[in-house]
Amino acid sequence: RTPEPVTVIGLGAMGSAMAAALLAAGHPVTVWNRTAARAEPLVASGARLAGSPAEALAAGELTVLSLVDYAAMHAVLDGVEPSVFRGRVLANLSDDTPDRVRAAHRWAADRGAELLAGGVMTPPPGVGKPGAHVFYAGAEAALEAHRDALAALGRPDHRGTDPGLAMLHYQAMILVFWSVLTSYLHATALLGTAGVSAAEARSHLLGLLRDLTAEGPLGLLDEVTDEIERGVYPGEFNSLDMQVTGAGHLVETFADAGLGTTLPTALWELFRRTAAAGYGANNLTSVIELVRRPGE
Numbered sequence: 079r080t081p082e083p084v085t086v087i088g089l090g091a092m093g094s095a096m097a098a099a100l101l102a103a104g105h106p107v108t109v110w111n112r113t114a115a116r117a118e119p120l121v122a123s124g125a126r127l128a129g130s131p132a133e134a135l136a137a138g139e140l141t142v143l144s145l146v147d148y149a150a151m152h153a154v155l156d157g158v159e160p161s162v163f164r165g166r167v168l169a170n171l172s173d174d175t176p177d178r179v180r181a182a183h184r185w186a187a188d189r190g191a192e193l194l195a196g197g198v199m200t201p202p203p204g205v206g207k208p209g210a211h212v213f214y215a216g217a218e219a220a221l222e223a224h225r226d227a228l229a230a231l232g233r234p235d236h237r238g239t240d241p242g243l244a245m246l247h248y249q250a251m252i253l254v255f256w257s258v259l260t261s262y263l264h265a266t267a268l269l270g271t272a273g274v275s276a277a278e279a280r281s282h283l284l285g286l287l288r289d290l291t292a293e294g295p296l297g298l299l300d301e302v303t304d305e306i307e308r309g310v311y312p313g314e315f316n317s318l319d320m321q322v323t324g325a326g327h328l329v330e331t332f333a334d335a336g337l338g339t340t341l342p343t344a345l346w347e348l349f350r351r352t353a354a355a356g357y358g359a360n361n362l363t364s365v366i367e368l369v370r371r372p373g374e
C-alpha cells in the first residue's frame with residue numbers, strides 16, 4: 079500500500095521524532111507548530127509546513143497531535159472551522175487526565191471527527207524503534223484504518239473503546255516508572271553520604287529490583303498480586319505496624335544525613351494511616367485498601 083499522508087501538529091521533542099519516523103517510513107508529512115522555526119529540520123527532510131492548523135488538518139485524513147496537554151490542543155484547534163474536522167481521525171498522543179481525554183473525544187465527535195487517544199510508552203529517541211509501543215483507546219476501526227502509519231511510531235496497543243483508557247494505562251505505567259526511579263535516586267543519595275559511588279549503589283540496588291520482578295516462588299509481585307486478588311494480607315511475618323516504625327526510622331535517617339525527606343515522609347504517612355484504619359496486623363499490601371478509600 080502507498081503510505082498515506084499524515085499531519086503532525088506539535089513539534090516538541092516527541093512530535094519532531096514522530097514526524098521524522100513517519101518521513102522515514104515513506105509517508106508524505108505535513109507539519110504545524112505554534113513556533114514555526116521548530117519545523118525547519120523536518121522541512122529540510124521533506125516535510126511540508128502548513129500555514130495554519132486548518133490547512134494542516136485538511137492535508138489528510140490522519141492527524142497526529144503531540145502537545146504538552148489537551149488544553150494546548152484546544153488552543154490550536156478551537157478556532158478551526160468545524161467542517162474541516164469532518165471524517166478525520168485525530169490521534170492525540172499528548173499527556174493529560176482520562177476525564178479530559180473523554181471530554182475531548184466528545185468535542186471531536188461534535189465536529190464529526192474521531193479522537194483516538196494515545197499514550198506513548200517510549201522517550202523520543204525510541205519512537206519508531208523496536209520495543210516502542212503506544213497505548214490507544216477509542217474506536218478500534220479508526221486505529222485499524224490508520225494502523226500502518228501509527229505503527230511507524232511504535233506498536234499500537236488498543237486498550238478499549240472508552241477513550242480514557244489509554245491515558246489510564248499510561249498514568250499507571252508512569253507512576254511506577256517515576257516512583258521506582260525516584261526511590262532509586264533517594265537510595266543512591268543516601269549511600270552517597272557514606273562515600274558509596276553511584277556505580278556501587280547500582281550493583282546493590284539491581285538485585286532488589288530483580289527480586290521484585292522475578293517470576294515464580296521468589297517473585298514478590300506474584301505474591302502481592304495473589305494477595306490483592308484474594309483481598310487477604312497476612313502480616314504474621316512482616317506486620318504493617320512494624321513497618322510504620324521502620325518508615326519512621328527511614329525519615330529520621332534521611333533527615334540525619336541532611337537529605338530531603340519528602341518521599342520517606344509520604345511513605346511513612348501512608349503506612350501510618352493504613353495501620354490506623356485497622357490494617358496494622360496485616361502486611362504492606364493492605365496499603366491498597368487505603369488508596370481505594372482515601373477518606374479513611
Ligand code: NDP
Binds near residue numbers: 088089111172174202
Ligand atoms: P515539548 O515541551 O518538547 O513540546 C511541547 C509541544 O507543545 C510544543 O510543540 C509546543 O509548541 C506545544 N505547546 C505547548 N503549549 C502550547 C499551546 N498553548 N498552544 C500550542 N502549542 C503548545 O514536549 P514533548 O514533545 O516532550 O512532549 C509532548 C507530549 O508527549 C507531552 O504530552 C508528553 O507528556 C508526551 N510524552 C513525552 C515523552 C518524552 O519523553 N518527551 C514520553 C512520553 C510522552 P512550541 O514549540 O510553540 O512551544
